[in-house]
Amino acid sequence: xxxxxxxxxxxxxxxxxxxxxxxxxxxxxxxxxxxxxxxxxxxxxxxxxxxxxxxxxxxxxxxxxxxxxxxxxxxxxxxxxxxxxxxxxxxxxxxxxxxxxxxxxxxxxxxxxxxxxxxxxxxxxxxxxxxxxxxxxxxxxxxxxxxxxxxxxxxxxxxxxxxxxxxxxxxxxxxxxxxxxxxxxxxxxxxxxxxxxxxxxxxxxxxxxxxxxxxxxxxxxxxxxxxxxxxxxxxxxxxxxxxxxxxxxxxxxxxxxxxxxxxxxxxxxxxxxxxxxxxxxxxxxxxxxxxxxxxxxxxxxxxxxxxxxxxxxxxxxxxx
Amino acid sequence: xxxxxxxxxxxxxxxxxxxxxxxxxxxxxxxxxxxxxxxxxxxxxxxxxxxxxxxxxxxxxxxxxxxxxxxxxxxxxxxxxxxxxxxxxxxxxxxxxxxxxxxxxxxxxxxxxxxxxxxxxxxxxxxxxxxxxxxxxxxxxxxxxxxxxxxxxxxxxxxxxxxxxxxxxxxxxxxxxxxxxxxxxxxxxxxxxxxxxxxxxxxxxxxxxxxxxxxxxxxxxxxxxxxxxxxxxxxxxxxxxxxxxxxxxxxxxxxxxxxxxxxxxxxxxxxxxxxxxxxxxxxxxxxxxxxxxxxxxxxxxxxxxxxxxxxxxxxxxxxx
Numbered sequence: 096x097x098x099x100x101x102x103x104x105x106x107x108x109x110x111x112x113x114x115x116x117x118x119x120x121x122x123x124x125x126x127x128x129x130x131x132x133x134x135x136x137x138x139x140x141x142x143x144x145x146x147x148x149x150x151x152x153x154x155x156x157x158x159x160x161x162x163x164x165x166x167x168x169x170x171x172x173x174x175x176x177x178x179x180x181x182x183x184x185x186x187x188x189x190x191x192x193x194x195x196x197x198x199x200x201x202x203x204x205x206x207x208x209x210x211x212x213x214x215x216x217x218x219x220x221x222x223x224x225x226x227x228x229x230x231x232x233x234x235x236x237x238x239x240x241x242x243x244x245x246x247x248x249x250x251x252x253x254x255x256x257x258x259x260x261x262x263x264x265x266x267x268x269x270x271x272x273x274x275x276x277x278x279x280x281x282x283x284x285x286x287x288x289x290x291x292x293x294x295x296x297x298x299x300x301x302x303x304x305x306x307x308x309x310x311x312x313x314x315x316x317x318x319x320x321x322x323x324x325x326x327x328x329x330x331x332x333x334x335x336x337x338x339x340x341x342x343x344x345x346x347x348x349x350x351x352x353x354x355x356x357x358x359x360x361x362x363x364x365x366x367x368x369x370x371x372x373x374x375x376x377x378x379x380x381x382x383x384x385x386x387x388x389x390x391x392x393x394x395x396x397x398x399x400x401x402x403x404x405x406x407x408x409x410x411x412x413x414x415x
Numbered sequence: 416x417x418x419x420x421x422x423x424x425x426x427x428x429x430x431x432x433x434x435x436x437x438x439x440x441x442x443x444x445x446x447x448x449x450x451x452x453x454x455x456x457x458x459x460x461x462x463x464x465x466x467x468x469x470x471x472x473x474x475x476x477x478x479x480x481x482x483x484x485x486x487x488x489x490x491x492x493x494x495x496x497x498x499x500x501x502x503x504x505x506x507x508x509x510x511x512x513x514x515x516x517x518x519x520x521x522x523x524x525x526x527x528x529x530x531x532x533x534x535x536x537x538x539x540x541x542x543x544x545x546x547x548x549x550x551x552x553x554x555x556x557x558x559x560x561x562x563x564x565x566x567x568x569x570x571x572x573x574x575x576x577x578x579x580x581x582x583x584x585x586x587x588x589x590x591x592x593x594x595x596x597x598x599x600x601x602x603x604x605x606x607x608x609x610x611x612x613x614x615x616x617x618x619x620x621x622x623x624x625x626x627x628x629x630x631x632x633x634x635x636x637x638x639x640x641x642x643x644x645x646x647x648x649x650x651x652x653x654x655x656x657x658x659x660x661x662x663x664x665x666x667x668x669x670x671x672x673x674x675x676x677x678x679x680x681x682x683x684x685x686x687x688x689x690x691x692x693x694x695x696x697x698x699x700x701x702x703x704x705x706x707x708x709x710x711x712x713x714x715x716x717x718x719x720x721x722x723x724x725x726x727x728x729x730x731x732x733x734x735x
Contacts, residue, residue, distance in 0.1 A: 179572065217648060218546070226538070228548045229564075230649060237568035241561045247550075248557035252499065328537060329550060 097123045099161040101148060101193065102168030104128030106268055107209075109135050110312045111165060116141065127157050128168070148189040151196070158196035163205040163319050164255075166193055171275040172213055172235035172371060179234055186238035194245055198254035206246060206255040207319045210331070211262055212304055214240040216374035223376040225333055225383050232374035233276070247330045250323075258318045258326065263306040263336030264375075267402035276371040280305070283341070284348055284399060287359035296365030299342040302377035306336050307401050310392045317389055325387055335381045335391035337398075347395040351403075417443045419481040421468060421513065422488030424448030426588055427529075429455050430632045431485060436461065447477050449488070468509040471516070478516035483525040483639050484575075486513055491595040492533055492555035492691055499554055506558035514565055518574035526566060526575040527639045530651070531582055532624055534560040536694035543696040545653055545703050552694035553596070567650045570643075578638045578646065583626040583656030584695075587722035596691040600625070603661070604668055604719055607679035616685030619662040622697035626656050627721050630712045637709055645707055655701045655711035657718075667715040671723075 098115055102108045103126030112126050113135045126132065127144040134141055146153040148168055158164060168189060175182025190208065197204050215223055216232035231237040246257035268281035279296055280303055286293035306314070314334050326332070349357035385391065392398065418435055422428045423446030432446050433455045446452065447464040454461055466473040468488055478484060488509060495502025510528065517524050535543055536552035551557040566577035588601035599616055600623055606613035626634070634654050646652070669677035705711065712718065 220546075226540075226548045228546045231564065231568065232571070232648075234568055234572065237564045241564050244549075244551065244557045244561050244564075248554055251552070252554065328552075 096120050096162050097125075097160050098163045098165070099125040099127060099157045100165045100167060101127050101157060101189075102166075102209075104130050104132035105167060106270060107265065107308065107311060107315075108165075108167050110308055111167070111315055112136075112141070114312050114316060123160075125157060125161070127153070148192060149184060151192060154189075154192045154196035155199070158193065158200045158204070160200070160202070161197070161204050162202070163207065164193065164197060165207045165209070165315060165319065166190060167209045169209070169239075170235070171273060172211075172233050173276045173278070173368070174274040175235040175238060176233050176276070176367070176371060177274075182234045182238055186235065187241050190242040191245055194249045194255060194257075198249065203253060203256055205319050206249070206257040207315055208242055208246045208257060208259040209262055209315070210239045210243050210259045211236065212264065212333070212336075212375055213371075214243070214261065215376045219374075219376050221378065223333065223379045225329060225331065233371045243331050250330050256323050257330050258321065259331045260315060260318045261331065261333045262311055262314075263304045263334060265308055265311050266303075266305045266398055268308070269402065269406065276368050279365075279368065283360045284344065285402065287348060287356040288352055288399075288403070290359070292359045292361055294365070295341060295360050295362050296368045297341060297372060298362070299345070300340060301373070302338055302340045303344075304336040304375070304377045304379060305339055305392075305395070305398065306334065307392045307398045308405070309401055310335070310390050314389045321387060332384050332387065332389070333379050333381055335384050335389050336379060337392045337395065338377050338379075339395045344395055347399055351396060351399045416440050416482045417445075417480050418483045418485070419445040419447060419477045420485045420487060421447050421477060421509075422486075422529075424450050424452035425487060426590060427585065427628065427631060427635075428485075428487050430628055431487070431635055432456075432461070434632050434636060443480075445477060445481070447473070447488070468512060469504060471512060474509075474512045474516035475519070478513065478520045478524070480520070480522070481517070481524050482522070483527065484513065484517060485527045485529070485635060485639065486510060487529045489529070489559075490555070491593060492531075492553055493594040493596045493598070493688070495555035495558060496553050496596070496687070496691060497594075502554045502558055506555065507561050510562040511565055514569045514575060514577075518569065523573060523576055525639050526569070526577040527635055528562055528566045528577060528579040529582055529635070530559045530563050530579045531556065532584065532653070532656075532695055533691075534563070534581065535696045539694075539696050541698065543653065543699045545649060545651065553691045563651050570650050576643050577650050578641065579651045580635060580638045581651065581653045582631055582634075583624045583654060585628055585631050586623075586625045586718055588628070589722065589726065596688050599685075599688065603680045604664065605722065607668060607676040608672055608719075608723070610679070612679045612681055614685070615661060615680050615682050616688045617661060617692060618682070619665070620660060621693070622658055622660045623664075624656040624695070624697045624699060625659055625712070625715070625718065626654065627712045627718045628725070629721055630655070630710050634709045641707060652704050652707065652709070653699050653701055655704050655709050656699060657712045657715065658697050658699075659715045664715055667719060671716060671719045
């Protein structure tokens, strides 16, 4: 099986690459990213491809011969809001260009599109399902929703065999804060564990819909392996997540790392973040995803322990 | 008020132009179309602009100085299904280009986007509302759904003041059959009224969601005049329609024009049409649209009488 990952130098991409290389059926793994990368493993099947997907050549070379394409590359939510044109190009045009390259290849590859809960926004029902209408309140969410429509129509037409998987906010992300509006969600856990202060721009009562990195990667791979028939007419799936409030997150942090850690979380306003994040739903009915075999995390303490275990195991997976 | 209409040479565009010119507040009306046009009226405010919206210059000239843009130009459903690239270009790229031109103009014009019930498809609830998730089963529907997301996000960002109005199938269209999958819906009324046979590619029990041309034009204008506040966060509205079965349509035809007319409707298969049309919903809850002041038609006999009256009044409105 020949596999390609875009955004493969990012945090989830590296973990995904590592998990895929542990599978003996993978013959070739192209890990593509716009930024320079270090290889996740010393493995002859691994090919690093640095380049910009805004070029058709790069898209064609990624799609060339691929049986499965994981399209993770994106302009994150905060940047897509601050720089509209960069978001349209990096999120919408890039997805279309890659789908076109896959179509031109004529192999009808599996195309796993990393979508996001950011497609949703008010007015929201109490519980979001796969039948809830999208109302993106950020350009990132709008661009992801358009990507889902592209993936669905390219699949319906037989150009690719696509799956658009809406990821919850992934927590705990290692490394440094980034330009995602959700960056603080990992920051309020990761930074205090390093003895650093972290700013929480939303209130204690705010609930979030979270996935651990381990479950996110397992669900991306599961999504690639699912037969098309199982998905029926609908190529879009809300992945399982865990509903956790900020207060519960900080309480779990305190149980794991003590009050000196939880005391490092400071509350303050960030209207730009709040405007985006406050519209995201936190309660989902993911019965369909579970019946399709996608995996659900346990309680939030396990998220923190997964992060600590990963960090202890070595930073190779978690840094470029 | 300066107004522009794309697809202004088409059937709805011409009626819309005529209705707008009856309004004294209109100072300038640019009617744009890719095909040559005859003017709908001898009116110094009317400017005909023939050209292809795939050129940025054409988009810029349409947006230039416009207070209101009605974007009706589209590649119809049957053609967008048969020619995927033409549909992507004519429906998605053109809409984006026009939105960009409006954004560049910096005047934040009202932007009325003619969307369609074709954004919907199975799985469908019993009754479709503005909160029903879209599942396009045609490329036309997917392209319209992406256009809605563009209009919504460009509005949220303040680039335009947009409204995406989902039109029911408009019936009775005058003129000749076209490449829309719904072309037969008008054909089975119009052709028998001319003494010609018409093929119905769907069964008698099939229900459709219809608007008369008069209500469609009135609702496009109403949509342009609505204050943005009335729409709230959601720029997309399912316009009112009438649920009618094929059998009811033919019975109304018989009441208006006698059994010699209804006998001219023949039933036969057209899998390409059936595949697209059978997924369209016919039952909507349009409480929101009605509360916003959009207009609803009466029974189907009135649709036929409107067509006959329009034809009697002269073909000037109904032909290019």
